[in-house]
Amino acid sequence: MSDYETVIGLEVHVELATKTKIFCGCSTEFGGDPNTHTCPVCTGMPGSLPVLNRQVLEYAIAVGLATNCDITRYCKFDRKNYFYPDNPQNYQISQLYLPICRNGHVDIRTESGVEKAVRIHEIHMEEDAGKLIHDDWLDASLVDYNRSGVPLIEIVSEPDMRSAEEVIAYLEKLRMTISYLGASDCKLQEGSMRADVNLSVRKVGETEFGTRTEMKNLNSFKAIARAIAGETERQIDLIESGEKVVQETRRWDDDKECSYAMRSKEDAQDYRYFPDPDLVPISVSEELLDEIRSREPEFREAKIVRYAEEFGLPEKDILLITENKHLADVFEETVACGAPAKKVSNWLMVETMRLLKENNLDPEDIRFSPKNLASLIKLTEDRTVNSTVAKEVFEEMFKSDCDPAKYVEEHGLATQNDEGALRETIQKVIADNPQSVDDYHNGKEKAIGFLVGQTMKAMQGKCDPGSVNKILKELL
Amino acid sequence: MSNITEMDALTLGREIASGNIKVREATESYLSSVKSKDEQYNCYVTVDEEGAMKAADEVQARIDKGGLKGSPLAGVPVAIKDNMCTEGLLTTCSSKILYNFVPTYESTAVAKLRDAGAVILGKTNMDEFAMGSTTETSYFGPTRNPANPEHVPGGSSGGSAAAVAAGECVYALGSDTGGSIRQPASYCGVVGIKPTYGTVSRYGLIAYGSSLDQIGPLTRNVSDAAAVLTAISGHDERDSTSVNKPVVDYTKSLVKDVKDIKIGIPRDYFGEGLDPEVAAAVRGAADVLKNAGASVEEFDLSLVNYAIPAYYTIAAAEASSNLERFDGIKYGYRTEEYAGLHNMYKKSRSEGFGAEVKRRIMLGSFVLSSGYYDAYYLKALKVKALIKKAFDDAFSKYDIILGPVAPTTAPKLGESLSDPIKMYLGDIYTISVNLAGLPGISVPCGTDSDGLPIGVQLLADCFNEEKLFRTAYTYESEK
Numbered sequence: 001m002s003d004y005e006t007v008i009g010l011e012v013h014v015e016l017a018t019k020t021k022i023f024c025g026c027s028t029e030f031g032g033d034p035n036t037h038t039c040p041v042c043t044g045m046p047g048s049l050p051v052l053n054r055q056v057l058e059y060a061i062a063v064g065l066a067t068n069c070d071i072t073r074y075c076k077f078d079r080k081n082y083f084y085p086d087n088p089q090n091y092q093i094s095q096l097y098l099p100i101c102r103n104g105h106v107d108i109r110t111e112s113g114v115e116k117a118v119r120i121h122e123i124h125m126e127e128d129a130g131k132l133i134h135d136d137w138l139d140a141s142l143v144d145y146n147r148s149g150v151p152l153i154e155i156v157s158e159p160d161m162r163s164a165e166e167v168i169a170y171l172e173k174l175r176m177t178i179s180y181l182g183a184s185d186c187k188l189q190e191g192s193m194r195a196d197v198n199l200s201v202r203k204v205g206e207t208e209f210g211t212r213t214e215m216k217n218l219n220s221f222k223a224i225a226r227a228i229a230g231e232t233e234r235q236i237d238l239i240e241s242g243e244k245v246v247q248e249t250r251r252w253d254d255d256k257e258c259s260y261a262m263r264s265k266e267d268a269q270d271y272r273y274f275p276d277p278d279l280v281p282i283s284v285s286e287e288l289l290d291e292i293r294s295r296e297p298e299f300r301e302a303k304i305v306r307y308a309e310e311f312g313l314p315e316k317d318i319l320l321i322t323e324n325k326h327l328a329d330v331f332e333e334t335v336a337c338g339a340p341a342k343k344v345s346n347w348l349m350v351e352t353m354r355l356l357k358e359n360n361l362d363p364e365d366i367r368f369s370p371k372n373l374a375s376l377i378k379l380t381e382d383r384t385v386n387s388t389v390a391k392e393v394f395e396e397m398f399k400s401d402c403d404p405a406k407y408v409e410e411h412g413l414a415t416q417n418d419e420g421a422l423r424e425t426i427q428k429v430i431a432d433n434p435q436s437v438d439d440y441h442n443g444k445e446k447a448i449g450f451l452v453g454q455t456m457k458a459m460q461g462k463c464d465p466g467s468v469n470k471i472l473k474e475l476l
Numbered sequence: 477m478s479n480i481t482e483m484d485a486l487t488l489g490r491e492i493a494s495g496n497i498k499v500r501e502a503t504e505s506y507l508s509s510v511k512s513k514d515e516q517y518n519c520y521v522t523v524d525e526e527g528a529m530k531a532a533d534e535v536q537a538r539i540d541k542g543g544l545k546g547s548p549l550a551g552v553p554v555a556i557k558d559n560m561c562t563e564g565l566l567t568t569c570s571s572k573i574l575y576n577f578v579p580t581y582e583s584t585a586v587a588k589l590r591d592a593g594a595v596i597l598g599k600t601n602m603d604e605f606a607m608g609s610t611t612e613t614s615y616f617g618p619t620r621n622p623a624n625p626e627h628v629p630g631g632s633s634g635g636s637a638a639a640v641a642a643g644e645c646v647y648a649l650g651s652d653t654g655g656s657i658r659q660p661a662s663y664c665g666v667v668g669i670k671p672t673y674g675t676v677s678r679y680g681l682i683a684y685g686s687s688l689d690q691i692g693p694l695t696r697n698v699s700d701a702a703a704v705l706t707a708i709s710g711h712d713e714r715d716s717t718s719v720n721k722p723v724v725d726y727t728k729s730l731v732k733d734v735k736d737i738k739i740g741i742p743r744d745y746f747g748e749g750l751d752p753e754v755a756a757a758v759r760g761a762a763d764v765l766k767n768a769g770a771s772v773e774e775f776d777l778s779l780v781n782y783a784i785p786a787y788y789t790i791a792a793a794e795a796s797s798n799l800e801r802f803d804g805i806k807y808g809y810r811t812e813e814y815a816g817l818h819n820m821y822k823k824s825r826s827e828g829f830g831a832e833v834k835r836r837i838m839l840g841s842f843v844l845s846s847g848y849y850d851a852y853y854l855k856a857l858k859v860k861a862l863i864k865k866a867f868d869d870a871f872s873k874y875d876i877i878l879g880p881v882a883p884t885t886a887p888k889l890g891e892s893l894s895d896p897i898k899m900y901l902g903d904i905y906t907i908s909v910n911l912a913g914l915p916g917i918s919v920p921c922g923t924d925s926d927g928l929p930i931g932v933q934l935l936a937d938c939f940n941e942e943k944l945f946r947t948a949y950t951y952e953s954e955k
Contacts, residue, residue, distance in 0.1 A: 043806065046567075046801065047581075047683070048581075049678060051713065079797050083818075090801055272797070273849075274844050277687035278686050
């Protein structure tokens with residue numbers, strides 16, 4: 001087996017984050033009752049005409065520039081003709097002859113340290129189809145056109161990948177780049193990023209490619225890895241047993257961990273592509289390119305280097321914070337408000353992550369302002385609140401973006417700095433707990449923890465545990 | 477008032493504006509004209525009596541309140557070709573496959589007419605999906621030529637042309653993909669203009685050949701055509717191919733003056749196949765313009781013989797894709813019995829489309845097929861570009877090109893469909909105009925010995941409708 005190598009190319013569909021559809025003004029919002037986000041255009045009514053959403057073009061160009069593509073300065077849309085009820089016109093508006101981006105590449109680095117460039121053949125814009133629902137009760141098929149006309153880009157790579165690890169590094173790179181651009185949230189599970197895997201095998205040293213298959217229905221990185229392993233094995237088995245690999249499209253069943261043939265090349269339809277006469281060719285000006293270039297964000301690689309140099313953060317912190325651009329933005333803005341970088345990083349990595357996870361939210365859903373996080377950190381720094389209180393305040397901030405100073409004041413959560421009152425309380429605690437005092441004097445260091453706890457309780461948490469400890473020891 | 481149905485649109489509009497004629501009265505006159513004549517001519521697929529009367533009262537109320545002052549067409553009854561979507565009103569394209577289709581939206585051209593106070597009488601008959609030159613391919617039976625009911629009215633906007641000629645409406649909207657306004661205008665003895673591609677929004681026009689289709693008016697005279705085109709033209713953000721230019725008031729071009737106009741007559745248009753009576757009438761029209769002060773000379777346009785194959789390749793290719801949406805699933809005709817999805821598609825489309833539509837779908841699917849695309853479709857696009865260049869060269873020398881609209885006058889019913897190639901060849905003078913996107917107008921220039929109307933075609937360079945109207949108006953006034 002080891003004398004074979006796997007050759008993989010990817011077709012990645014990414015749903016763009018526009019508010020409206022690619023050729024009409026209907027909302028792209030997910031959900032909604034069937035056929036409520038529709039109009040004559042996206043339901044293919046006779047006489048309706050498509051008009052290109054400019055934001056789609058700008059996102060596609062931004063992704064192209066970020067992946068080192070040549071931008072096609074005179075580009076067109078083509079019709080891909082095929083009959084299926086999810087496709088209301090029975091043609092999909094896509095790009096074949098003059099796609100918006102060509103000849104790009106992205107640099108990847110795998111977990112095991114392989115570094116290489118994966119070339120991008122092209123990126124084109126197209127419309128999504130509707131959704132068919134097979135209703136067994138009615139014994140009928142129903143169609144929902146809410147998704148019809150949602151904008152997609154398809155990123156077609158060259159067959160440059162040789163392992164599942166490289167495929168995942170490539171997808172991660174695309175996901176990071178595109179989400180940093182704000183062009184899509186790129187979620188595999190939710191279908192806003194979909195990858196079809198073209199795979200063939202050949203003996204190591206061969207220069208010709210083997211016959212490839214195309215694998216569909218891959219909804220997670222794990223499924224992709226399993227499908228690649230499964231298909232590689234299947235193809236090698238075929239060759240080893242003297243059979244031939246058939247060029248076909250296969251569907252991966254991740255539960256059963258095997259794939260089924262969907263259609264072979266012989267059944268391939270003739271899509272009769274031709275330029276869509278309803279859409280005028282697009283001329284991309286140098287000004288537009290400059291404008292899009294000027295909006296390009298600092299990408300993750302650059303941030304990783306800068307965070308290490310500028311903030312001296314540990315690598316673990318940097319990787320976590322830069323995983324998501326919004327999180328990185330919150331970090332940078334909080335630091336800009338004067339908070340120490342490591343403290344900010346701690347709040348984001350621990351409490352923020354915990355609350356996001358508990359509430360099933362994404363970093364994009366973070367509501368607290370960097371200013372308020374900075375002021376909470378300030379309150380802990382000057383010991384106005386202790387860490388337990390700070391967490392309580394943060395939870396409220398996470399929910400309602402409250403002003404932490406105000407919240408602490410309104411709820412009387414500030415640490416008692418009146419040492420006289422504290423001493424009085426501690427003396428009372430000592431008097432009430434003779435057993436613990438004895439234990440302490442008999443060398444049980446742990447007993448002091450109990451006494452600190454009792455004091456904190458008596459002070460309703462509004463004191464600094466360090467000071468309590470110090471005074472206790474002194475009085476004992 | 478007995479002569480209402482003889483008035484042109486601008487005259488009737490003036491009478492209505494001055495209060496001499498009420499909109500209701502005008503509408504009733506036309507509805508009764510339709511009632512008495514349409515059984516014979518079959519100009520209409522749908523007559524919307526109720527909608528027309530309701531619109532008449534609404535328009536009258538607007539006028540009475542001092543509205544619609546700048547609109548010369550307020551209150552004037554109009555007929556709309558049945559391939560333009562009308563909200564709430566049956567729109568069939570004269571096809572069985574859309575026999576029950578009621579749009580929920582209005583085409584832009586119709587909406588503009590309604591804004592201008594037009595009263596829509598109904599929807600006119602046409603060749604199925606605008607494919608044909610005789611209005612005989614309609615699912616709802618052929619329209620007859622009011623000049624002689626044994627003859628066809630031309631097509632595909634035959635219902636619109638015949639309705640104007642018969643006095644069943646004051647004016648009508650048609651659409652022109654390869655001559656479908658100009659040729660029936662010529663056969664029926666009315667004026668018809670296809671504007672420059674992009675002048676009138678195609679939103680709501682059920683597409684045949686998207687890169688060639690244009691909406692335009694069919695009218696009793698050149699002045700009405702100028703007024704109607706002014707009302708329906710203008711940029712529409714719902715149509716990417718509509719041109720973003722300021723709206724022109726074409727009625728300002730209705731001036732008798734052609735002294736600065738250089739007219740070229742393509743020698744190639746007067747060759748084999750042109751009926752001598754038609755040739756004589758067209759040359760007569762050129763003489764009228766020469767006498768009015770225009771310079772007239774002959775020239776070689778070239779490439780004339782390539783226009784028909786290029787046109788039928790491009791139009792059929794686009795049509796094959798445009799008509800895919802008619803599948804029996806979402807609206808329109810669905811076959812009664814079927815076994816599974818593909819059988820439903822096949823049966824619905826086989827039963828829903830007529831022979832000429834199927835012929836063009838097959839032709840179009842073929843020329844777009846892998847292996848044939850370059851040889852047919854791409855080559856046709858190259859021919860189209862060359863034809864455009866030939867016209868560009870011609871318009872560097874001439875302001876107007878003058879020639880026949882069609883090689884003959886209207887044929888008898890039943891003569892054309894048996895030989896589709898012959899029918900396609902009849903489009904020789906009109907289709908290159910669509911390929912080049914140019915404006916063209918057909919103006920009546922006489923009749924043949926059987927009393928059938930003949931039209932002269934005037935062409936101008938893109939967006940030079942003003943010269944076209946000025947020349948046409950001068951000819952109409954001086955003839």
